Amino acid sequence: MRICIxxxxxxxxxxxxxxxxxxxxxxxxxxxxxxxLALLDNDIFDATILDISMPEFSGIDxxxxxxxxxxxxxxxxxxxxxxxxxxxxxxxxxxxxxxxxLKKPIQLDSLVATLEAVSKS
Amino acid sequence: xxxxxxxxxxxxxxxxxxxITAIVGTEIIRDNNFEVINREIPKTEAALEMEINVxxxxxxxxxxxxxxxxxxKFDKDTNDFLEFNKIYKELIRTDEERIAIKKLDLAxxxxxxxxxxxxxxxxxxxxxxxERRDLLNLSIEEILDEKLQQPTNFEMKxxxxxxxxxxxxxxxxxxLISASRGYLLKPDAFLKDRITDSVGDYRxxxxxxxxxSLTQSELEYFETLKLNFNTAEMLTHEIIDLExxxxxxxxxxxxxxxxxxxxxxEEIQRISKEKLLEDDQLSIETIDNLLIILSVLFIxxxxxxxxxxxxxxKRLAKIVKVTNEITGGNLDVSISAKANDEIGDLARSMKxxxxxxxxxxxxxxxxxxxxxxxxxxxxxxxxxxxxxLLNPKFGELSQDQKDxxxxxxxxxxxxQELIQNVLSAQKLSVEGMxxxxxxxxxxxxxxxxxxxxxxxMTDKKISFTKSIQKGMKMxxxxxxxxxxxxxxxxxxxxxxxxxDGKITIEGKLKDNQIQFSIIDNGIGMPKDKQRKLFQKFxxxxxxxxxxxxxxxxxLSICKGYIEDMHGSIWIESEEGKxxxxxxxxxxxx
Numbered sequence: 001m002r003i004c005i006x007x008x009x010x011x012x013x014x015x016x017x018x019x020x021x022x023x024x025x026x027x028x029x030x031x032x033x034x035x036x037l038a039l040l041d042n043d044i045f046d047a048t049i050l051d052i053s054m055p056e057f058s059g060i061d062x063x064x065x066x067x068x069x070x071x072x073x074x075x076x077x078x079x080x081x082x083x084x085x086x087x088x089x090x091x092x093x094x095x096x097x098x099x100x101x102l103k104k105p106i107q108l109d110s111l112v113a114t115l116e117a118v119s120k121s
Numbered sequence: 122x123x124x125x126x127x128x129x130x131x132x133x134x135x136x137x138x139x140x141i142t143a144i145v146g147t148e149i150i151r152d153n154n155f156e157v158i159n160r161e162i163p164k165t166e167a168a169l170e171m172e173i174n175v176x177x178x179x180x181x182x183x184x185x186x187x188x189x190x191x192x193x194k195f196d197k198d199t200n201d202f203l204e205f206n207k208i209y210k211e212l213i214r215t216d217e218e219r220i221a222i223k224k225l226d227l228a229x230x231x232x233x234x235x236x237x238x239x240x241x242x243x244x245x246x247x248x249x250x251x252e253r254r255d256l257l258n259l260s261i262e263e264i265l266d267e268k269l270q271q272p273t274n275f276e277m278k279x280x281x282x283x284x285x286x287x288x289x290x291x292x293x294x295x296x297l298i299s300a301s302r303g304y305l306l307k308p309d310a311f312l313k314d315r316i317t318d319s320v321g322d323y324r325x326x327x328x329x330x331x332x333x334s335l336t337q338s339e340l341e342y343f344e345t346l347k348l349n350f351n352t353a354e355m356l357t358h359e360i361i362d363l364e365x366x367x368x369x370x371x372x373x374x375x376x377x378x379x380x381x382x383x384x385x386x387e388e389i390q391r392i393s394k395e396k397l398l399e400d401d402q403l404s405i406e407t408i409d410n411l412l413i414i415l416s417v418l419f420i421x422x423x424x425x426x427x428x429x430x431x432x433x434x435k436r437l438a439k440i441v442k443v444t445n446e447i448t449g450g451n452l453d454v455s456i457s458a459k460a461n462d463e464i465g466d467l468a469r470s471m472k473x474x475x476x477x478x479x480x481x482x483x484x485x486x487x488x489x490x491x492x493x494x495x496x497x498x499x500x501x502x503x504x505x506x507x508x509x510l511l512n513p514k515f516g517e518l519s520q521d522q523k524d525x526x527x528x529x530x531x532x533x534x535x536x537q538e539l540i541q542n543v544l545s546a547q548k549l550s551v552e553g554m555x556x557x558x559x560x561x562x563x564x565x566x567x568x569x570x571x572x573x574x575x576x577x578m579t580d581k582k583i584s585f586t587k588s589i590q591k592g593m594k595m596x597x598x599x600x601x602x603x604x605x606x607x608x609x610x611x612x613x614x615x616x617x618x619x620x621d622g623k624i625t626i627e628g629k630l631k632d633n634q635i636q637f638s639i640i641d642n643g644i645g646m647p648k649d650k651q652r653k654l655f656q657k658f659x660x661x662x663x664x665x666x667x668x669x670x671x672x673x674x675x676l677s678i679c680k681g682y683i684e685d686m687h688g689s690i691w692i693e694s695e696e697g698k699x700x701x702x703x704x705x706x707x708x709x710x
Contacts, residue, residue, distance in 0.1 A: 011502040019505065022514045053494055082497040105500045105537060108508045 001119050002026045004043075006036030006062065007051035007080070016049060019108055020115075033057025037065050040075050046119035047099075049111075052081040063096050072097035076118045080104060123462045124433065131426050138418040142411060167209035174202035175229070175382065182236055186243060186371055195240070199233055221387075228380065239370050246363045253363070254305055257356040260349045283333035286326040293323035294350065301357045308364040316361070320354050436464050443471055449556050452479040489547050496540045503533045556598045556685065560709045563593040563628055563635060570606050571626070577614050583622035590629040594709040601682045602706075608675040609639045609702050616643030616700065634688070634705040642699040651692050655680040679704075 003020055007013050008031055017027045028045070030036035034057045040048065052059035059079060066072040079093055082104040090101045099118045102111065177198040184190025206229075210222060296319030304312040327347065335343060439457075446454040452475045458468040507530035509515045511523060518526065567589050578585045606626075613624045627638045646654070655676050683690040683704045690704035 009498060009501075012498070012505070015502045015505040015509070018515075019509055022509065022512070082494045104497050105504050108505055 001046040001115065002028070003115060004028050004030070004036070004039055004045040004048040004075075006030045006033070006039075006048065006054075006059070008032055008054040009051070012051075016111075020112070023112060033059065033062050037062050040066065040071065041069070044074055045076075047076045047078060047115045049115070050077050050079050050098075052079060060093075063093065063098060067096055076121070078102060078114060078118055080106070124464065127429065127462070131422065131429065135419075135422040135426075138422060139415070142415045142418060145411075164209055164212035167205040167212065170205035171202050171209065171225075172382075172386075174198045174205065175232075178202070178232075178236070179382075182240070183371070185240055186367065188247065192240060195236070202229065232380075235373075239373065243367060243370055246367060250305075250360050250363045253356040253360045257301060257353055257360070260353040260356065263345075263349050283330060283335075286330035286333065289326035290323055290330060290346075293319045293326065297323065297353065297357070301353075301360070304357075304364070305360065308361075308368070313361060316357055320357075323350065433464065436460070440464065440467055440471065443468075447471070447475050447478070451555070451557075452476075452482065485547070489544060493544055497537070500533055500537050500540075504530060504537070507533065556601070558596055558686075559599055561595050561597055561599060561602075563595055564589050564591060566599070566602070567626060567628060570603065573603070574607065574610050577611060578624070581614065581617065581619055581622050583614065583617055583624055585624050587626040587628075589627070593628065593630055593635055595635045595706045596709050597686050597706050598682070601686070605679045605682055605704070606639075608679050612675065612702075613639060613641035613643060613700070616645075617641050618643070630708065631705075633708055635708050636703060636705045638701050638703045640699065640701045645694045645696045645698050645700050646692075647696055651694055654692055655690065 001020075003025055005013050005016050005027060006029075007016075010031065013029045013031065017029060020027045028039060028043070030039050033054050036048075036050065037057070040062070050059045050062060059081075063072065063077065063079075066075060066077070077098045079090075079098050079101045080103075081090075081101060093101055099121065100114055102114060178195055181190055181192075181195040181198055185192060185195065206222075206226070213219060213222060297316060300312045300315040300319060303309065304316060327350075330343065443454050443456050454475060456468050456472045456475070458465060458472050460468065507526050510518060510526045511530070567587055571585070571587055575585060577583075610624060610626075614622075617624060621642070623640075623642045625638075625640045627640065629636055680690050683706070687707050688705040690702065692700065692702050694700040
């Protein structure tokens with residue numbers, strides 16, 4: 001799979017990248033919301049890992065932008081969030097077109113499984 | 122305006138009103154009386170003066186009659202009477218008084234006219250009496266001057282009839298003289314008789330003498346004597362008549378005085394009575410008016426005070442309501458803080474307090490959110506890399522290395538749990554303050570809960586049933602109630618056996634409350650552990666692993682929620698036989 005990772009935490013993007021490469025997937029990284037959007041505008045990925053809390057341009061902003069440009073359906077977004085918000089908020093995200101919402105910290109094997117499931121859907 | 126000022130003003134107004142009414146009232150009464158007195162005293166005094174002067178006039182008259190006083194005093198007293206009469210007339214107000222004073226005037230002028238004519242008659246008569254008296258004295262002198270030419274020899278006198286008669290005549294003349302003189306001094310019936318008798322006797326002996334033989338000179342003398350005696354007798358009679366008519370005068374005057382006295386007395390009595398009645402009338406009227414004014418003022422002030430304090434009470438009640446809302450966790454209450462008094466100050470303080478609390482809550486929430494992110498973020502790569510290290514695709518490790526990495530991973534997981542616990546506790550303590558109550562249909566609610574909790578039963582294939590009494594309604598915070606059910610049911614899920622596990626939710630009406638029971642056929646718990654069950658952080662069995670982040674807070678939080686929602690929660694359990702958790706909630710009609 002070709003996976004896009006959008007997260008401002010270099011440690012995390014580094015780790016995800018190593019993990020996915022280890023499993024034999026291709027990874028493209030963006031360390032900010034705008035950079036990530038630029039990637040998504042110009043390319044199609046099998047799945048995208050999107051972090052919510054990023055400075056300046058958050059994951060939510062990215063989702064809204066994709067909704068505006070209508071590209072939300074083709075980019076299969078998996079949101080990664082550290083917040084333990086009530087389920088309703090996360091449901092709203094799904095209504096906006098996000099495929100899955102995963103909570104940090106996450107078990108790596110379930111992350112990979114989710115990505116595979118999302119990319120096939 | 123500040124409350125203490127308003128109340129002071131109301132109280133002061135009331136007291137002032139009462140005070141003023143009292144003062145003004147007494148002033149009015151006094152003034153009325155004063156006015157009355159001012160008018161009445163002179164009038165009464167004038168009347169009394171009139172009476173006094175009439176009495177003086179009576180005395181003056183008597184004095185004049187007794188020749189001890191003069192007409193000047195009588196005239197003076199008459200003038201005084203007329204003066205006071207004038208004053209009196211100026212002060213009278215009613216027609217009755219006018220009629221009465223007319224009567225009085227008539228009577229008085231009658232009296233004065235009669236008195237004056239009587240006085241002049243009297244003085245005439247007195248003059249006449251004086252005249253007669255003088256003449257009488259003269260005649261008596263003449264009689265006495267005459268030598269009676271009597272033989273000096275007493276014996277001779279008694280033998281001769283002629284001389285006897287002459288003697289008798291002499292005696293009677295002396296009688297007449299003394300009786301007349303006496304009568305002049307003091308008119309007396311007895312003296313009158315003596316005069317009459319002596320005249321009679323004299324006449325008898327005069328006749329006798331005249332019948333005896335008389336010489337020429339005796340005859341001459343006898344003629345003179347007879348003449349003088351006749352004059353004296355006439356004068357005496359005239360004097361007696363005059364004196365008699367004077368007595369009659371006195372009598373008439375006396376009657377007149379009594380009459381005028383009576384009229385005056387009547388008048389004065391009438392005046393006094395009228396004055397009293399008038400005074401009474403005025404006082405009663407004044408008092409009535411005062412009472413009305415006082416009552417009205419009293420009612421007004423009382424109503425004002427009542428309305429004001431009712432308003433205060435209502436405003437305070439509003440503030441209490443707001444406070445309760447804040448206690449219940451609703452920090453968005455609207456507080457009307459416009460008033461400029463102490464209650465307004467209170468309202469403003471409450472508003473500030475609510476805002477501060479809200480701020481505080483927000484700060485806590487923000488803090489929690491920040492912490493969540495910051496603390497959790499490093500754990501991702503820590504756990505991630507540990508997992509990757511354990512993955513052979515990432516590279517082979519020696520057993521020792523694998524063990525080491527496993528240790529790291531476990532510790533990271535524990536750290537994660539700890540963070541989660543702390544965050545949960547933090548969140549709950551903030552969330553726990555907010556309650557939004559609803560009237561909840563029990564049947565519908567339990568059905569939803571049932572659906573939500575059903576997934577938990579699949580792993581162990583637990584038999585999940587419910588038995589809810591129909592038509593019940595309860596008052597509770599929905600989301601917190603969901604948490605309570607979830608917590609308890611999850612506990613039961615953990616403790617029921619792997620096969621044939623049974624969990625039942627029951628709900629019925631008991632003692633005017635809704636009573637729920639969550640019954641499981643799990644391992645139960647001993648009595649000593651039952652007591653500690655609802656304590657914070659207490660975990661019955663720490664070795665149990667759970668899907669849900671077990672923090673041991675679950676049941677203590679449930680207890681907190683249930684009790685905050687005016688219910689109670691308790692456990693019945695027997696080791697090996699199962700556990701039932703009961704809790705109650707208020708019913709809604």
